[in-house]
Amino acid sequence: MSILADVANQAEAHRRFVEEQVRRARQEPDFRKEVQKTFESLRTAAGSITTPTGLKLPRLALPQTDDPGEMARYLFGEGPPGGFPFVNAAYPEMYLEKSGSKHAEEPTRLFAGLGLAEDTNRRFHVLTRYQNTKRLSTAFDGPTLYGLDSDAGGVLGKIGEGGVAIDTIEDMERLYAGFALDDPLFSVSMTINAPAPIILAMYVAAAKQRFGKGIIGGLRGTIQADILKEVQAQNEIIFPLEASLKFLTDMVEYTTRQMPRWYPISISGYHIAEAGATPVQQAAYTLSNGFTYVELFRRRGLDVNQFGPRLSFFLDCGLDLEYLALARVCRKLWAIGMRDVFGAGPRAQLFRLHTQTSGRSLIAHLFKNNLTRTSIELMLACINATNSCHSNSADEPFTTPSEEYVQLAAQAQAILLEETGLFRFMTNVLSGSPGMKIVEKAVEEGILGEFGQIDQLGGVLAAIEQRYQRSQIQAAAHLYEQQIYGGVRPIIGLNRYADAEEKPHDVHVVRTPRRRKQLQIDRLEKFKKKNREKSKRALDELARVVEEGGNVFEQLIQTVEVCSLGQITERLAEIVGKYRPTV
Amino acid sequence: MKNPHPPIRILTAVPICDGHDSAINTINLELIRHGIEIIYLGYHRPARDIVRAAIQEDVRAIGISSYNGGHVEFFSEIIDLLRKSGSGHIGVFGGGGGTITKADAAAMQKGGVDRIFFAGTPLDLIMKFIAEHYGKPQKRLALGPIRDGFHSERQIAALLTAAVEDMRGRGSEILHPSSKVHTRTIGFTGPGGVGKTTLIDEIVLRYLDAFPKSRIAILSHDPSIVGRGALLGDRASMIYSQDNRVFMRSLASRGQPGGVAQGTDRCLQVLKHVKPHGHSGEFDLILVETVGIGQEAVPFQKEWVDQTVMVMGPDYGSRLQLQKIAMLDLADIVVVNKSDLAGAKTASLEIEQRLEASDQKPEIVSTIAKHHRDPGVDRLFRFLMKK
Numbered sequence: 001m002s003i004l005a006d007v008a009n010q011a012e013a014h015r016r017f018v019e020e021q022v023r024r025a026r027q028e029p030d031f032r033k034e035v036q037k038t039f040e041s042l043r044t045a046a047g048s049i050t051t052p053t054g055l056k057l058p059r060l061a062l063p064q065t066d067d068p069g070e071m072a073r074y075l076f077g078e079g080p081p082g083g084f085p086f087v088n089a090a091y092p093e094m095y096l097e098k099s100g101s102k103h104a105e106e107p108t109r110l111f112a113g114l115g116l117a118e119d120t121n122r123r124f125h126v127l128t129r130y131q132n133t134k135r136l137s138t139a140f141d142g143p144t145l146y147g148l149d150s151d152a153g154g155v156l157g158k159i160g161e162g163g164v165a166i167d168t169i170e171d172m173e174r175l176y177a178g179f180a181l182d183d184p185l186f187s188v189s190m191t192i193n194a195p196a197p198i199i200l201a202m203y204v205a206a207a208k209q210r211f212g213k214g215i216i217g218g219l220r221g222t223i224q225a226d227i228l229k230e231v232q233a234q235n236e237i238i239f240p241l242e243a244s245l246k247f248l249t250d251m252v253e254y255t256t257r258q259m260p261r262w263y264p265i266s267i268s269g270y271h272i273a274e275a276g277a278t279p280v281q282q283a284a285y286t287l288s289n290g291f292t293y294v295e296l297f298r299r300r301g302l303d304v305n306q307f308g309p310r311l312s313f314f315l316d317c318g319l320d321l322e323y324l325a326l327a328r329v330c331r332k333l334w335a336i337g338m339r340d341v342f343g344a345g346p347r348a349q350l351f352r353l354h355t356q357t358s359g360r361s362l363i364a365h366l367f368k369n370n371l372t373r374t375s376i377e378l379m380l381a382c383i384n385a386t387n388s389c390h391s392n393s394a395d396e397p398f399t400t401p402s403e404e405y406v407q408l409a410a411q412a413q414a415i416l417l418e419e420t421g422l423f424r425f426m427t428n429v430l431s432g433s434p435g436m437k438i439v440e441k442a443v444e445e446g447i448l449g450e451f452g453q454i455d456q457l458g459g460v461l462a463a464i465e466q467r468y469q470r471s472q473i474q475a476a477a478h479l480y481e482q483q484i485y486g487g488v489r490p491i492i493g494l495n496r497y498a499d500a501e502e503k504p505h506d507v508h509v510v511r512t513p514r515r516r517k518q519l520q521i522d523r524l525e526k527f528k529k530k531n532r533e534k535s536k537r538a539l540d541e542l543a544r545v546v547e548e549g550g551n552v553f554e555q556l557i558q559t560v561e562v563c564s565l566g567q568i569t570e571r572l573a574e575i576v577g578k579y580r581p582t583v
Numbered sequence: 584m585k586n587p588h589p590p591i592r593i594l595t596a597v598p599i600c601d602g603h604d605s606a607i608n609t610i611n612l613e614l615i616r617h618g619i620e621i622i623y624l625g626y627h628r629p630a631r632d633i634v635r636a637a638i639q640e641d642v643r644a645i646g647i648s649s650y651n652g653g654h655v656e657f658f659s660e661i662i663d664l665l666r667k668s669g670s671g672h673i674g675v676f677g678g679g680g681g682t683i684t685k686a687d688a689a690a691m692q693k694g695g696v697d698r699i700f701f702a703g704t705p706l707d708l709i710m711k712f713i714a715e716h717y718g719k720p721q722k723r724l725a726l727g728p729i730r731d732g733f734h735s736e737r738q739i740a741a742l743l744t745a746a747v748e749d750m751r752g753r754g755s756e757i758l759h760p761s762s763k764v765h766t767r768t769i770g771f772t773g774p775g776g777v778g779k780t781t782l783i784d785e786i787v788l789r790y791l792d793a794f795p796k797s798r799i800a801i802l803s804h805d806p807s808i809v810g811r812g813a814l815l816g817d818r819a820s821m822i823y824s825q826d827n828r829v830f831m832r833s834l835a836s837r838g839q840p841g842g843v844a845q846g847t848d849r850c851l852q853v854l855k856h857v858k859p860h861g862h863s864g865e866f867d868l869i870l871v872e873t874v875g876i877g878q879e880a881v882p883f884q885k886e887w888v889d890q891t892v893m894v895m896g897p898d899y900g901s902r903l904q905l906q907k908i909a910m911l912d913l914a915d916i917v918v919v920n921k922s923d924l925a926g927a928k929t930a931s932l933e934i935e936q937r938l939e940a941s942d943q944k945p946e947i948v949s950t951i952a953k954h955h956r957d958p959g960v961d962r963l964f965r966f967l968m969k970k
Contacts (some may be wrong), residue, residue, distance in 0.1 A: 142600025142651045146627060154629040157656025158600045162682070235602025235626050240955060275605050364702055397702060399682070474608050481609050485705060494703060509684055577955025580781060581625050583819040
């Protein structure tokens with residue numbers, strides 16, 4: 001029996017526990033009094049607010065009921081915002097306007113990465129010009145994502161496309177130049193997976209060179225590093241899965257002990273959904289991958305209460321009805337699994353969620369309709385109390401987002417959270433409708449059903465080997481396409497009202513010029529030449545650590561000082577082999 | 584029996600540094616539904632691997648699905664490599680995400696790409712284009728002179744096509760079989776899903792390392808789907824076999840039962856006698872992989888192969904089932920792969936007992952082919968090289 005069966009059993013035990021509390025609240029006078037008191041104190045503690053139109057409202061919306069049974073069902077089954085099992089929200093106040101103070105942090109997370117390191121660096125400085133908090137979200141180009149150097153055969157066209165080209169520690173220095181890396185208002189996010197340990201090692205080494213060894217404990221940020229979803233959906237993999245997981249665990253072990261402010265993994269359903277998974281599959285695979293990591297890190301001897309609070313999640317939010325409640329169910333199942341299977345304390349029970357609106361739901365024809373699609377998805381994400389959000393730009397189906405549409409996307413969030421009255425006065429304002437609860441229940445059953453399937457195959461890793469998740473995702477993707485072409489799934493402008501005329505859009509595509517690409521290659525050659533002798537020794541030393549089973553990440557922090565990304569992946573692949581794709 | 588309309592063969596792939604395979608998977612399925620045989624290379628594939636495979640597989644066209652940018656350079660690299668190797672007759676089409684602008688598409692089509700499809704193109708349109716452009720039987724290309732008895736990859740590929748489609752006369756005009764065969768041929772068979780492909784790829788890796796000047800040929804079979812085409816996907820997971828020293832050909836079973844195809848014997852004749860360009864003589868090693876077989880199947884005829892490897896997984900069912908597997912009486916080596924799985928110990932023991940009853944007395948090797956540098960595969964390699 002795998003860990004997933006335990007989680008499913010605990011979810012069932014929790015359901016029975018809630019029913020028992022409901023019964024007791026209705027039948028046992030003492031318990032009833034206690035429940036009523038708790039319920040009432042929630043209301044009082046939340047306080048009230050007067051809206052600009054003069055309406056006086058409680059800051060927390062609670063179910064309107066006199067039935068102590070229903071009160072107990074709410075308290076134990078859903079939990080108030082910030083209370084176990086966190087169905088309503090991870091934290092008590094979420095999007096509520098803080099009285100008296102300007103909000104401390106802008107909600108925007110702008111994903112950037114283009115050309116060479118200094119190009120992206122310039123973009124970062126422009127984007128954060130007027131922001132207090134500097135949250136840099138970094139996209140890498142194809143060669144970097146696959147652990148290749150810019151001088152590798154056949155990658156010339158890919159240098160600096162769709163993200164920044166990073167080959168060496170020198171590129172990493174240029175990338176974040178001019179930012180105070182240990183400032184509490186600064187953090188960096190890196191969307192990279194297979195080479196994540198090498199890239200993070202470059203970041204740490206570059207920070208050390210600039211600020212001294214003392215900075216390591218103060219570094220703040222997130223690296224995606226979710227290799228399981230790569231194997232299931234996104235296909236950016238370098239080494240065999242077992243070796244990849246070993247390198248990842250080495251990195252998590254290091255950050256857990258040395259970098260307490262770092263989020264070393266962002267467990268991602270986004271790419272699973274974009275590859276075609278249904279919402280239930282997205283949630284089920286993301287959660288089951290998450291539990292697999294927890295088991296892995298624990299087996300390494302790490303304390304779940306130490307690394308648990310540094311796990312975060314990343315989900316897609318599309319237009320399907322499931323998204324009305326998807327994140328609510330995820331928070332609940334994660335909390336139950338962490339508490340009741342892994343014995344985690346409150347901080348490690350939280351499903352910290354970053355949401356991105358669905359890229360797949362956007363289409364090129366009549367592309368301004370994408371503004372509407374994204375807005376609705378944003379609203380669904382906020383109804384689900386996501387902790388942060390990225391909204392896509394309407395022009396993404398045909399180009400790298402232009403500044404105009406990036407701004408519209410970012411301000412859509414501000415309009416929703418700051419301008420409308422929906423979320424800023426009252427938490428829970430849209431939670432708990434009958435329809436939402438029905439969807440919630442169906443989604444939960446679906447997820448637990450998937451857990452059962454995966455468990456029968458021997459758990460997540462065994463299921464991956466049998467290509468289970470991949471073929472499920474592919475089948476769902478195929479069905480989706482058929483539904484579009486068959487018209488069962490209406491897409492405005494594609495299979496409905498498709499004849500509407502549209503002026504051809506003026507597309508300005510940002511591409512890295514040939515001479516810039518050449519500059520990247522020239523710099524790399526210089527770096528390699530300069531370190532020719534040292535790199536040989538460093539790679540041998542790295543190889544020794546790998547062969548002996550030591551902590552590879554710790555060693556990498558030294559290796560990256562004199563070796564390029566491509567040199568390192570090549571040497572590692574010689575030892576642990578290459579990833580063998582399954583189609 | 585001559586087939587008047589052999590299926591169209593098309594190679595599909597996703598470019599280097601690009602993992603977006605959702606669109607190509609859907610298109611592959613649709614192409615197969617239309618009776619086309621797809622040789623699928625998978626994602627993150629360099630242009631040289633794609634072109635090498637297209638030539639070896641003698642396909643009508645290459646279809647590329649690109650989402651990560653760099654498409655202008657990538658497509659032109661493909662066209663360049665095709666032309667340089669005298670294979671400009673292979674068509675190139677493609678499509679992908681919004682990063683391909685109208686201007687890019689125009690430039691790519693001017694540079695020799697037959698057609699670029701934009702996101703949102705109905706699948707029917709793509710199918711129609713393929714039927715119109717690549718559906719007609721191709722004009723036979725001259726094979727060109729055979730220099731000093733050596734064959735280019737394109738020539739070997741054309742001979743194999745002739746062998747599969749049984750176009751007699753075409754092969755014999757350039758093929759002069761010497762009486763003595765110098766090539767060692769090893770056949771791999773076994774039920775579906777036991778890891779034959781991975782095992783062969785690991786053998787290839789070891790052979791290429793051990794014999795730095797050697798050349799290998801691989802003949803790989805995959806099943807056709809009844810009434811439809813086939814997905815020939817072995818190349819996607821055979822990472823070490825995409826190498827200039829390896830010539831690989833994928834064959835669809837085309838309704839032939841028993842694990843191989845109708846032209847398998849003729850293909851083997853071709854591979855045993857051709858001398859690849861740049862080599863000292865014939866191929867040094869030929870590896871044949873069958874379709875996943877049933878209990879009664881005996882896919883290789885005696886003269887086809889020098890050695891037979893029967894690959895098993897630990898989950899064959901009960902001990903009784905072992906009695907019914909014909910290949911266990913005929914194989915030279917029996918491999919129990921996936922020996923890390925539960926039940927593998929018992930399986931090895933039961934198979935050993937079963938083999939005691941057979942006359943052949945084959946070697947038994949336990950392997951975990953998916954592990955890099957697996958000692959079991961090392962052992963298998965030594966057995967294979969012993970004779």
